[in-house]
Amino acid sequence: xKAIGFNQPRxxxxxxxxxxxxxxxxxPGPRDLLVSVQAISVNxxxxxxxxxxxxxxxxxVLGFDAAGIVEAVGSExxxxxxxxxxxxxxxAQRQGSNAQYQCVDERLVSRKPDSLGMQEAAALPLTALTxxxxxxxxxxxxxxxxxxxxxxxxxxxxGVGSIAIQLAARYFxxxxxxxxxxxxxxxxxxxxxxxxxxxxxxxxxxxxxAVSDGQMDGIFVTQNLDDYWQAACQAVAPLxxxxxxxxxxxxxxxxxxxxxxxxxxxxxxxxxxxFGRRMQQQGDRLAELATLVDKGVIQTTVSEGxxxxxxxxxxxxxxxxxxxxxxxxxxxxxxE
Amino acid sequence: MSYELIAMSRxxxxxxxxxxxxxxxxxxxxxxxxxxxxxxxxxxxxxxx
Numbered sequence: 001x002k003a004i005g006f007n008q009p010r011x012x013x014x015x016x017x018x019x020x021x022x023x024x025x026x027x028p029g030p031r032d033l034l035v036s037v038q039a040i041s042v043n044x045x046x047x048x049x050x051x052x053x054x055x056x057x058x059x060x061v062l063g064f065d066a067a068g069i070v071e072a073v074g075s076e077x078x079x080x081x082x083x084x085x086x087x088x089x090x091x092a093q094r095q096g097s098n099a100q101y102q103c104v105d106e107r108l109v110s111r112k113p114d115s116l117g118m119q120e121a122a123a124l125p126l127t128a129l130t131x132x133x134x135x136x137x138x139x140x141x142x143x144x145x146x147x148x149x150x151x152x153x154x155x156x157x158x159g160v161g162s163i164a165i166q167l168a169a170r171y172f173x174x175x176x177x178x179x180x181x182x183x184x185x186x187x188x189x190x191x192x193x194x195x196x197x198x199x200x201x202x203x204x205x206x207x208x209x210a211v212s213d214g215q216m217d218g219i220f221v222t223q224n225l226d227d228y229w230q231a232a233c234q235a236v237a238p239l240x241x242x243x244x245x246x247x248x249x250x251x252x253x254x255x256x257x258x259x260x261x262x263x264x265x266x267x268x269x270x271x272x273x274x275f276g277r278r279m280q281q282q283g284d285r286l287a288e289l290a291t292l293v294d295k296g297v298i299q300t301t302v303s304e305g306x307x308x309x310x311x312x313x314x315x316x317x318x319x320x321x322x323x324x325x326x327x328x329x330x331x332x333x334x335x336e
Numbered sequence: 337m338s339y340e341l342i343a344m345s346r347x348x349x350x351x352x353x354x355x356x357x358x359x360x361x362x363x364x365x366x367x368x369x370x371x372x373x374x375x376x377x378x379x380x381x382x383x384x385x
């Protein structure tokens with residue numbers, strides 16, 4: 001089968017950074033689906049893993065968002081059959097979706113929304129699971145029970161920010177304030193459903209005071225955690241929470257949170273597949289997300305399709321993500 | 337879209353903040369652009385030091 005992989009870390013402009021390769025068709029384990037991958041999207045974890053040394057020789061296949069068609073199922077699979085049209089993020093421990101066929105545990109998968117094509121669907125799984133786990137599991141918000149509560153999203157126009165705005169505003173019922181820096185980003189966040197936008201280049205607290213009581217029940221940091229830590233500690237409400245999905249470059253001082261009894265937590269979407277804990281929750285949430293999409297509550301976050309799935313187009317997607325200015329999600333679809 | 341014209345047509349002065357702009361019917365993006373573009377520009381004109 002066709003795949004795109006790499007066998008050692010290289011800068012994205014290196015001709016071998018990502019290569020078109022041929023691999024054997026994978027065999028599904030007992031709980032695996034063998035999926036014919038139709039569309040993928042690209043996430044920052046792809047660019048990070050591409051720059052890390054490989055743990056074993058051979059080619060590593062990245063890709064942690066896919067929409068496709070089930071070709072075959074393992075002996076213990078209960079909820080899927082050949083021909084099902086599915087979407088998923090999968091596991092970072094296994095070969096990814098940048099291949100014509102991929103094996104994925106059925107507990108991480110759901111049927112995709114009927115109302116979205118493969119390309120539009122592939123944009124959502126990883127970012128939506130990340131945002132949903134951050135909002136509900138880490139920050140403690142419950143869908144439909146957030147009237148009067150305010151969420152600040154740092155990095156509103158990125159992939160996770162885009163779907164976090166939608167879930168928070170349209171499903172959880174939060175008042176959402178998002179940071180933006182450019183008119184294009186602001187327009188995108190507006191379209192995603194943000195109630196207020198603040199300029200990340202200016203001090204945050206005066207801007208938050210202008211659009212709210214200045215006390216954030218939750219703060220979701222999707223970029224530059226160190227740069228926003230002090231402002232987040234100031235803005236978080238008593239008994240509120242800060243959740244981050246990006247590593248800190250240095251130690252974080254948690255002491256400012258003590259007088260407020262505020263909490264800090266990490267969100268890492270791959271924790272469940274990595275440790276085998278409560279994996280079915282991801283399949284269940286993707287199924288619920290599909291329902292929300294088909295009802296028109298949630299929309300795709302695709303900003304641009306980059307063409308068929310091949311090394312050249314994938315390198316362009318990595319290059320743009322590494323620039324740090326991408327809005328929404330970049331997707332690739334189909335095989336030549 | 338000319339945010340200057342929108343702001344002027346709605347009677348905004350130099351102290352445009354996102355909150356009041358939203359309350360007066362501007363979208364979140366319009367309010368953002370008024371704050372980041374219009375207000376600094378107006379202040380620049382008002383204080384040409």
